Amino acid sequence: MRLSSEMVYSLEQVGRAMLYVLLRFAFALVAASSLSSAAAQEPSHGTTDGAVEQVSEIKVGYLRAYAPQLALSVLDVPPRDEGVAGAEVAIGDNNTTGRFLGQKFTLHVSEVKPDADVVPAFNELVSKGASYILADLSAAQLLSIADLARDEGVLIFNVGATDDLLREEECRANVFHTAPTRTMLADGLAQYLIWKQWRRWVLVHGSHERDKLFADALRRAATRFGGEIVAEKEFTDTGTARRTDSGVVQIQRQIPVFTQGFPDHDVLLVADESEVFGTYVPYRTWIPRPVTGTAGLIPSAWHPASEQWGGTQIQNRFAKASGRRMLSKDMAAWTAGRIIGEAATRTQSADPQKLAAFIRDDDFSVAAFKGQKLTFRKWNWQLRQPIFLGDGRSVVSTSPQEGFLHRITDLDTLGIDQPETRCALK
Secondary structure, three states: OOOOHHHHHHHHHHHHHHHHHHHHHHHHHHHHHHHHHHOOOOOOOOOOOOOOOOOEEEEEEEEEEOOOOOOOOHHHOOOOOOOHHHHHHHHHHHHHHHOOOOEEEEEEEEEEOOOOOOHHHHHHHHHOOOOEEEEEOOHHHHHHHHHHHHHHOOEEEEOOOOOHHHHOOOOOOOEEEOOOOHHHHHHHHHHHHHHOOOOEEEEEEEOOHHHHHHHHHHHHHHHHHOOEEEEEEEEOOOOOOOOOHHHHHHHHHHHHHHOOOOOOOOEEEEEOOOOOOHHHOOOOOOOOOOEEEOOOEEEEOOOOOOOHHHHHHHHHHHHHHHOOOOOHHHHHHHHHHHHHHHHHHHHOOOOHHHHHHHHHOOOOOEOOOOOOOEOEOOOOOEEOOOEEEEOOOOEEEEEOOOOOOOOOOHHHHOOOOHHHOOOOOO
16 A cells, blocks of 8 residues: 555654653663662652653743734734744643753743834843744844844744845844745745636735735746736725724725726735735625635645644644644744754753754754654755645645645745845855
8 A cells, every 4th residue: 555645744753752752761761770870879869750850951032022913803813922822832842851851941931012122132031041042023123133142152043024034135044944934925825826727816915015025925926936917906004994893894895996907817816914904805806706815815834724744733732732723923933942852852962052053954854743844944044844825714735736846845946945045144
């Protein structure tokens, strides 16, 4: 019988889980033996369950820019602990194994306001002994601490910013990216549309800077994969009341008129990261067409309904810990935390230099419930990963799509490839 790639990966994960159980058992035996031989000389410092005493603490900082956010739908309002909850689950996973190696992982969370100076908060985390920072910041905020972190020997894991700038012109050798880029998200979406033979696109984008950046990524994806943007239009943010009875009625009347007059097309693309109008576009267009982008069918790093490749395991564990479903930022933070934990476990060290060297090694990979092992791109330290395509209820598909091939890994068909990069690691 021939096994599918999904079955093979599931078997690998089962084998990995069994290996961890065996390792824990072996470490317990070794610890018990060591404690027994030393009992005659000094009091035992082991724990009651046979684990090795926790002798080294690995401190991880979570630095986030946070303020309560509105969304067009109350269902889309970000939870208060978005991202942090994923990091907390990763720390718990790390400690499950770490306690048998004499390692203790702790998480220290610091919040600043969006666009605030993050240097004082960063310095405080470093003063507490954090050698690893999970950064949920804007691109400008992250860049303000990147070189400071390098001078302090601190590794930064970008878990929130999708800006390609951070991986290209402003890339840093000490900054690793577990969040995907806008170009990766746009390419993942474009591959699916081309696979469906939906090649004629209309692009509607917002008037804010990040809306325009995602629109740029969609234009690039169209050129790269053979899509045709037959028309474009900007939806200007005038500050009209949203999420009110009058606002919803006004939008319901406005969107059909706004989308009237477009040439024949297969799909309407929406670029509205600022949450001004996008959610109101599906089912309100002048002519019936699928809507995708930041509304309708949405590309993301993770989907709360994902159950493939052992996804049910992490979803249930996360829900038990946080009381909600796992979102993309939670997964990016969890992955960053597990990368640190995996490096510490494999090197049996808490030395930041040893962990950094291990993460940068050619053989490094991390399993993240996405169907294959994930690795870093050497030229800009972006984590290769599939892109989920889903609506509010289910995963529709994952990219890269069948037939989109690459000489090294098909994951490099998503985002900026090495021959295209403008990164010169600093």
